[in-house]
Amino acid sequence: MMKKTAVLMGIILVFSNLFFAAEKSSDYEKYWHQWRGPFMTGESPGGDPPLEWSETKNIKWKIAIPGTGHASPVIWGDQIFILTAVETDKVAKPAEESEPAPQAHRGMPINRTTKIHRFVIFAINRHDGKILWERTVKEEVPQEGIHEMGSWASHSPVTDGEHIYAYFGSRGLFCFDMLGNLKWDRDFGQLNKRMNFGEGSSPALYGDRIIVNWDHEGQSFIIALDKKTGKNIWKVDRDERTSWATPLVVENNGKLQVVTSATKLVRSYDFTTGELIWECSGMTLNAIPSPMAADGILHVMSGFRGNALLAIDLSKAKGNIVDSDAIVWKHDKDTSYAPSGLLFDNKLYFLKSNNGILSCFEAKNGKEYYSRQRLEGIGNVFASLVGVKDRVYVVGQKGTMYVIKHGPVFEVLAKNKLDDNFSASPAIVGSMLYLRGYKNLYCIEEKN
Numbered sequence: 001m002m003k004k005t006a007v008l009m010g011i012i013l014v015f016s017n018l019f020f021a022a023e024k025s026s027d028y029e030k031y032w033h034q035w036r037g038p039f040m041t042g043e044s045p046g047g048d049p050p051l052e053w054s055e056t057k058n059i060k061w062k063i064a065i066p067g068t069g070h071a072s073p074v075i076w077g078d079q080i081f082i083l084t085a086v087e088t089d090k091v092a093k094p095a096e097e098s099e100p101a102p103q104a105h106r107g108m109p110i111n112r113t114t115k116i117h118r119f120v121i122f123a124i125n126r127h128d129g130k131i132l133w134e135r136t137v138k139e140e141v142p143q144e145g146i147h148e149m150g151s152w153a154s155h156s157p158v159t160d161g162e163h164i165y166a167y168f169g170s171r172g173l174f175c176f177d178m179l180g181n182l183k184w185d186r187d188f189g190q191l192n193k194r195m196n197f198g199e200g201s202s203p204a205l206y207g208d209r210i211i212v213n214w215d216h217e218g219q220s221f222i223i224a225l226d227k228k229t230g231k232n233i234w235k236v237d238r239d240e241r242t243s244w245a246t247p248l249v250v251e252n253n254g255k256l257q258v259v260t261s262a263t264k265l266v267r268s269y270d271f272t273t274g275e276l277i278w279e280c281s282g283m284t285l286n287a288i289p290s291p292m293a294a295d296g297i298l299h300v301m302s303g304f305r306g307n308a309l310l311a312i313d314l315s316k317a318k319g320n321i322v323d324s325d326a327i328v329w330k331h332d333k334d335t336s337y338a339p340s341g342l343l344f345d346n347k348l349y350f351l352k353s354n355n356g357i358l359s360c361f362e363a364k365n366g367k368e369y370y371s372r373q374r375l376e377g378i379g380n381v382f383a384s385l386v387g388v389k390d391r392v393y394v395v396g397q398k399g400t401m402y403v404i405k406h407g408p409v410f411e412v413l414a415k416n417k418l419d420d421n422f423s424a425s426p427a428i429v430g431s432m433l434y435l436r437g438y439k440n441l442y443c444i445e446e447k448n
Helices: 002-023 026-030
Strands: 059-064 074-076 079-091 115-125 131-140 163-167 173-177 182-186 204-206 209-214 220-226 232-238 248-252 255-260 265-270 276-281 292-294 297-302 308-313 327-331 342-344 347-351 357-362 368-374 386-388 391-395 400-405 412-417 427-429 432-436 440-444
Touching: 074 427, 079 163, 115 163, 131 182, 204 248, 220 255, 248 292, 292 342, 342 386, 386 427
Parallel strands: none
Antiparallel strands: 059 440, 074 079, 079 115, 115 131, 163 173, 173 182, 204 209, 209 220, 220 232, 248 255, 255 265, 265 276, 292 297, 297 308, 308 327, 342 347, 347 357, 357 368, 386 391, 391 400, 400 412, 427 432, 432 440
């Protein structure tokens, strides 16, 4: 039985590697199929979007997206997929025993609702912005509250080109084919997130399975599902509190592992069995940035009530790696709170907290190229960084956006502005940059 499993996993690994090898060619001009792009690092290989744009310059198309959602767009071929939560005028009476809504950190209000919401996935033609199909997966009142800057549709979907997996957290996971036909769905229960800040971790898709990390103030767990049926392959309970980081599937020495970043521990699980491979000290509270890896080095970070950044040599990581030589370098200043960093061409870029203060380090050894470079006027930043060609894109929440020169020397190439707010991370496919605002979805492309 174990021999058959090993052979099967070898076949899966071969096909997965072939898929990603093919994507390293011009096929990358067709895909941004998951949160953080093809490698989950924020990099767009082969892309070349505009340097400058505004409401009157280089807008190929712009469409209104109903409802509210901070889920980032994902793209396969000619289709963009977007998740949103649409408030209806139907009101549900709250239960009499309901407790008062808690307050967020430093008095920031928590949004709650008694109105029924429609949880919707849209498929959109990426060339002209026309809606191809839409499906409502649930109609219900969200039990949970959200941070005033959050949304009830903040989990990004993922696709393999045959199916699209729309994840709405407490609403469940829904598998559709590319024409919008529902194939299966799963309900995991109700998340109880710390301080009612809302939900946001996205699923990871690799080979024959989809991975969901369910960290909250109840019994946390990580689960691997068969992507064709939605049935459990393995499930492991976690001694962990709320986190928002998306799990990362990474290969090392021919073996696949699933890495999770969280407050108590950073952990790695065997992709085949769910067995724990290694662990080390965790991040700060409210771990949000997703793990990233390239050239055998993993990077994890967080930045709420403290700062933490670890670079880990995956070839040396086994068991408890605290104080071991598997930790290549670490950093404890100016790390990101909400936005994930960018791992691009052996450069690691990250922002201080949610502020427009940028640092750049050499990814392999931690050499500082620059730090604390302020992007004037950008305000809060919740969208994650993306990189393409010789540029780094930084999207501010209030619509101010910077393009920074990729490399060891800080240089502003452009400063742009749109009339919308932005918390969703950008997606880049070929010559097109896609920006999901609070109201609109933009396609930005150089006009000849």
